[in-house]
Amino acid sequence: MSAHVEDRLSPYLDGELSAGERDRVESHLRGCPACARHLEELRAVDAAARALPLEAPAGYFGSFSGRLRERLPQRRARRWPAWALAAAAGLALAVLVPLSARRVVSPVPEAVKTDALRSSTPTTLVAASPAFAEPPRVRAKTAAEPGAAPPAGVATPVPMMASREQLKSGLYAQKRSGPSAQEPSSQAAANQAAPPAAPAAGPAPASVSGAAERLEGAEEKNKEGPLRKIQRDEASRGVRTDAQLMRADEDVGYQSLLVRQAGSVDEARRLADAWKTFAETHPASPRADEARVRAIEARGLAWRLSHDPADLDRVRQSARAYLASSRAPQRERVRALLETLPASEP
Amino acid sequence: MEDAESETGLLEKARGGSLPAFEEIVRRYQRRVYATAYRIVRRHEVADDVAQEAFIRAHRSLDRFDAARPFGPWICRIAANLAVNHVRSPAAREEALPDGHAETPSAAASPLQGVLDSEARAMLERALQDLPAEQRAVFCLRVFEELSYREIADVLAISIGTVMSRLSRAREKLREALAPYLAAARRAGSEP
Numbered sequence: 001m002s003a004h005v006e007d008r009l010s011p012y013l014d015g016e017l018s019a020g021e022r023d024r025v026e027s028h029l030r031g032c033p034a035c036a037r038h039l040e041e042l043r044a045v046d047a048a049a050r051a052l053p054l055e056a057p058a059g060y061f062g063s064f065s066g067r068l069r070e071r072l073p074q075r076r077a078r079r080w081p082a083w084a085l086a087a088a089a090g091l092a093l094a095v096l097v098p099l100s101a102r103r104v105v106s107p108v109p110e111a112v113k114t115d116a117l118r119s120s121t122p123t124t125l126v127a128a129s130p131a132f133a134e135p136p137r138v139r140a141k142t143a144a145e146p147g148a149a150p151p152a153g154v155a156t157p158v159p160m161m162a163s164r165e166q167l168k169s170g171l172y173a174q175k176r177s178g179p180s181a182q183e184p185s186s187q188a189a190a191n192q193a194a195p196p197a198a199p200a201a202g203p204a205p206a207s208v209s210g211a212a213e214r215l216e217g218a219e220e221k222n223k224e225g226p227l228r229k230i231q232r233d234e235a236s237r238g239v240r241t242d243a244q245l246m247r248a249d250e251d252v253g254y255q256s257l258l259v260r261q262a263g264s265v266d267e268a269r270r271l272a273d274a275w276k277t278f279a280e281t282h283p284a285s286p287r288a289d290e291a292r293v294r295a296i297e298a299r300g301l302a303w304r305l306s307h308d309p310a311d312l313d314r315v316r317q318s319a320r321a322y323l324a325s326s327r328a329p330q331r332e333r334v335r336a337l338l339e340t341l342p343a344s345e346p
Numbered sequence: 347m348e349d350a351e352s353e354t355g356l357l358e359k360a361r362g363g364s365l366p367a368f369e370e371i372v373r374r375y376q377r378r379v380y381a382t383a384y385r386i387v388r389r390h391e392v393a394d395d396v397a398q399e400a401f402i403r404a405h406r407s408l409d410r411f412d413a414a415r416p417f418g419p420w421i422c423r424i425a426a427n428l429a430v431n432h433v434r435s436p437a438a439r440e441e442a443l444p445d446g447h448a449e450t451p452s453a454a455a456s457p458l459q460g461v462l463d464s465e466a467r468a469m470l471e472r473a474l475q476d477l478p479a480e481q482r483a484v485f486c487l488r489v490f491e492e493l494s495y496r497e498i499a500d501v502l503a504i505s506i507g508t509v510m511s512r513l514s515r516a517r518e519k520l521r522e523a524l525a526p527y528l529a530a531a532r533r534a535g536s537e538p
Contacts, residue, residue, distance in 0.1 A: 010514040014488060016495050038521075041528050045520045046489050048470055054381050056390065061380075065372045068398050069365075264410050 002028050009039045013046070253278060257291070262298060265306040272298035276318075292322055293330045300337055316341065357413040360405075368408075372401055375421055382422045385486040386429035388475055396432060400425035422491055423501055426483070430502055433479035466527040473523035481516040484509055 005025045011017050012025045029036045257275060262268035275295035279288045296318045303311035319338045322328055351370070359367035379400055384393035404411070404421050411420060474482060487498045495509045521528070
């Protein structure tokens with residue numbers, strides 16, 4: 001009798017052996033009751049495992065999609081790293097504090113005004129953000145907190161971008177606890193203040209804070225508008241949206257591209273296009289060179305994922321164009337990338 | 347009625363921004379996704395988080411999903427990946443697994459069902475929990491998700507040889523744990 005085949009039984013059971021190995025195993029099994037029994041036991045183990053009951057708490061599946069709806073917008077916000085949040089919050093505050101002092105804080109009593117300003121430092125915004133301080137489950141609960149007061153709107157209409165930033169800033173969150181938060185029309189104003197086509201090339205704007213998350217959670221309680229809006233934004237991710245973002249704010253555009261990951265050919269191509277667009281849109285920016293190099297690298301990634309000769313041509317062309325330019329401070333980085341590509345035809 | 351809609355139609359609508367369509371997809375797959383996650387992480391709280399995160403990621407990636415392909419395997423792989431990432435994490439290694447699972451009689455038939463009483467099921471549950479997380483993940487992806495070795499290798503970013511060896515070891519450990527019950531089942535089967 002041939003040698004026992006225990007070590008081949010598991011892949012045999014799964015049909016993962018080559019034809020030759022399978023024949024050898026089957027030939028052995030016909031003459032070896034011990035191995036045949038071993039195989040039956042492995043098969044029984046699989047069957048028993050499949051038959052194990054699997055229970056979830058009562059009502060779990062009934063509430064699943066509702067809880068999922070609550071988490072969708074918050075997940076978007078989480079894609080921003082803490083340092084980007086802090087930087088953008090600081091930037092937004094630098095612009096908004098003067099605006100807010102006149103438009104938002106002034107009507108609020110002195111005590112509230114002081115609290116608002118104190119809590120609106122970038123550090124506080126980050127530290128208070130559930131996105132970074134708590135696990136996802138806890139954040140979901142925070143957003144849907146029954147006791148959370150509904151956010152108040154901005155009493156006087158302000159330009160769309162400013163309103164968006166105010167909504168996302170701690171100033172806004174503080175204001176809602178003031179007397180004007182009781183105004184019946186304030187929620188509607190808040191909803192109107194958020195632009196329907198908010199920039200969303202993947203990550204949320206960098207000014208998203210804990211206050212913004214609470215705001216979005218509260219908005220969802222009233223209607224599904226923000227979720228639908230985010231869904232549209234997600235579906236329309238691409239170069240066009242990136243370009244809009246970058247026009248709106250170079251910092252936000254750059255940070256959004258930095259955190260964007262490409263897991264497919266199409267994403268890598270879009271990312272390459274987006275970096276190229278950034279470099280062309282902000283030629284004088286100190287980040288333009290990095291954007292050019294990242295465009296080349298993303299193009300290289302697209303080729304590695306697709307093995308499409310057209311992608312290979314494009315990465316070669318863009319790399320050579322970079323190396324041929326008079327200003328190419330990252331020449332070595334691009335040259336190293338070129339060396340990883342297949343040798344081109346003479 | 348959306349209930350009667352094909353999966354492809356729902357996916358197209360969801361990709362176009364329809365929240366009800368996406369929620370219908372979620373309802374159709376939530377049990378399967380949860381089961382995939384639970385079998386790997388073995389904790390309800392974590393499985394819930396993994397299942398929700400899987401749908402969130404699928405929702406974000408709808409624009410690059412081929413709606414002509416079945417959604418189920420795709421979302422389950424996302425869930426499996428997240429679950430495996432969890433069990434690989436240092437935090438997960440420190441977590442104690444909960445005691446035995448619910449012992450609800452299953453309607454599924456198996457060669458052992460007649461003999462595999464609640465004690466044996468509890469033993470199998472314990473043996474599954476005691477498997478190293480990496481072996482358990484491979485076992486679950488093969489036995490419950492019915493992925494090929496190549497697919498498992500892709501999901502877990504390991505070689506096919508590693509898949510094969512982990513799966514063999516996992517099955518052998520489970521077989522050893524169930525040995526008394528398997529012998530009893532054999533005896534019962536041989537009795538007239």
